[in-house]
Amino acid sequence: MSIDELSQELEHWSDDEYVLARLALWAGDVDHAIQLLDELLASRGYLRNRYPPNPDQDVVGAAASRLRRQAARLRGEVRRVAESRMPQISDVPHVIVDDKWFVRATLWCHRERRYQALVYLSELKFESRFYEIINALAGPRKYTPGSPRYDLPSRKMAALRMRDHLESISEYSPTIVVEGLPFIEAEPNDFGTMEVDLIWTRRELPHEVGQLERPLRKLLSRFQRSKSPPI
Amino acid sequence: MDVPVRIRLGLNGADTQLGRIRLNRRLIDTASQHFGAYHILEMGRHFDDYLIAWPPPQLQMYYGPHLALRRTGKQRAPVITGNIGETVAGQVFRRKIGVPISRLRHIYPTSRFRTPDYLLDCRVAIPPRIIACLNNPANAPFTRWPVESKAAATAGRITQSVRSALQQVASYWFNHRVTNAAVMGYGIIVTFQYQGQSPEVVVRIFEPSHQAILLQSAGTMTAAQFTAAINRIGSAERGALRNVN
Secondary structure, three states: OOHHHHHHHHHHOOOHHHHHHHHHHHHOOHHHHHHHHHHHHHHOOOOOOOOOOOOOOOHHHHHHHHHHHHHHHHHHHHHHHHHHHOOOOOOOOEEEOOOOEOEEEEEEEEEOOEEEEEEEEOOHHHHHHHHHHHHHHOOOOOOOOOOOOOOOOHHHHHHHHHHHHOOOHHHHOOOEEEOOOOEEEEEEOOOOEEEEEEEOOOOOOOOOOHHHHHHHHHHHOOOEOOOOOOO | OEEEEEEEEOOOOOEEEEEEEEOOHHHHHHHHHHHOOOOOOOHHHHHHHHHOOOOOHHHHHHHOOHHHHHHHOOOOOHHHHHHHHHHHHHHHHHHOOOOOHHHEEEOOOOOOOOOOOEEEEOOOOOOHHHHOOOOOHHHOOOOEEEEEEEEEOOHHHHHHHHHHHHHHHHHHHHHOOOOOHHHOOOEEEEEEEOOOOOOEEEEEEEOEOOHHHHHHHHHHOOHHHHHHHHHOOOOHHHHOEOOOO
16 A cells, blocks of 8 residues: 555545454453454455554554554453352353343443343444433432532532542443332443343342342333434 | 542643542452453452552451462552553543543554553543643643543652653644644543542643644654653753743
8 A cells, every 4th residue: 555545545435443442352252353354454455364464654554553452352351260169150251131121231240140231332333322322211419421520619529539549430420220120220330331230139049040130121221223313 | 439530721720620530349340341452350459458558457458468478478560550540540531530431532552653541532521620720721632632540548659649640642733744744732531540649530631831832843853852851850842831930
């Protein structure tokens, strides 16, 4: 590729798959991350097992290439960790996905009665809708991405400093709570992701993943693409 | 800790206050999962331990002296402070400059080339808070801008860090002198000074005043000569950046 062609291409290449792959890796959705990175490398005409020809020019492409190799190495490790921690869930890491949603999730087991779903935005154009839905589902504490949730008048700030050190900031984060079995508490953050804690509140343990997945799917089904997607 | 955030053009332009940003263990834990280059478990605990020089009196009963004493015999690891810098910069972009997730690429470092910490994708739009800083916004290029982030304890260390960051940004300009000449002279450095009398975050926006001089020098110099010239006080190349000399 000539320099002129490269300059043209660089400006038009999409980096979205790279951003999404980073989110997928955060959630441990490694196979999906690798698929996204392969798409990015293929769209640039790079071979997935070779270093890009112009790494100093295409910084994102070079980062994607390195990330892809790293993710492939980690894939086996993630599987082993997941299998050792989730004996009752056979399909690991357990990915929860639906064609109608603009989020994906992975479900992880922390302890016998404590599970966590890592939810992330799977289509970047729905970022603002993601936070709109969170605000609709959350209680009185609202979240506005990009605007300072913690910007309070300095007098209040001083009063909060003590609590801050003691880690009670959750008071200022919007959380989504769903009562039932399991009890669900979801905490979104600034990065298009959400950590969802699921607590199994019965003495008898869950015997199949569906018992956890169904209530979670009900929550995630709110994150549906609207008929006219926001720009 | 709640930290004031300021934005300025170049190294010595006038400051615009962007309010304060609250940084704490929980926030750093979450943000570092997305933005730190290195895998560090419990970044929030490092943040507390590295940044809180001594707990305020009302908190000493919770902390006790052991945290500060334990650190006395050790140095702060540069990798950790680097991660803190990157994480804080990510937060500042999201909360103070209003950059959407889709426009901020945290660059996974490659072993062969030095890369910027972030690329800010301005191909569709340039964030209004950045535009507001520029002397000549009409010339601002709709392309990816390189971003460097640094964290250091004191104002003196921040000055050194900015020199190193500017060199890294200049290295990006040099590499793109042919394929993306429009980006020459445009970039961002975010610093987080975490100790001293007044901890602060400063966002420095770089804009060329004479882009042609920079392009000409990059065309005739080696990368090392060009980046050194950018950092040499009084050089023509440094003078071609607004509010830097």
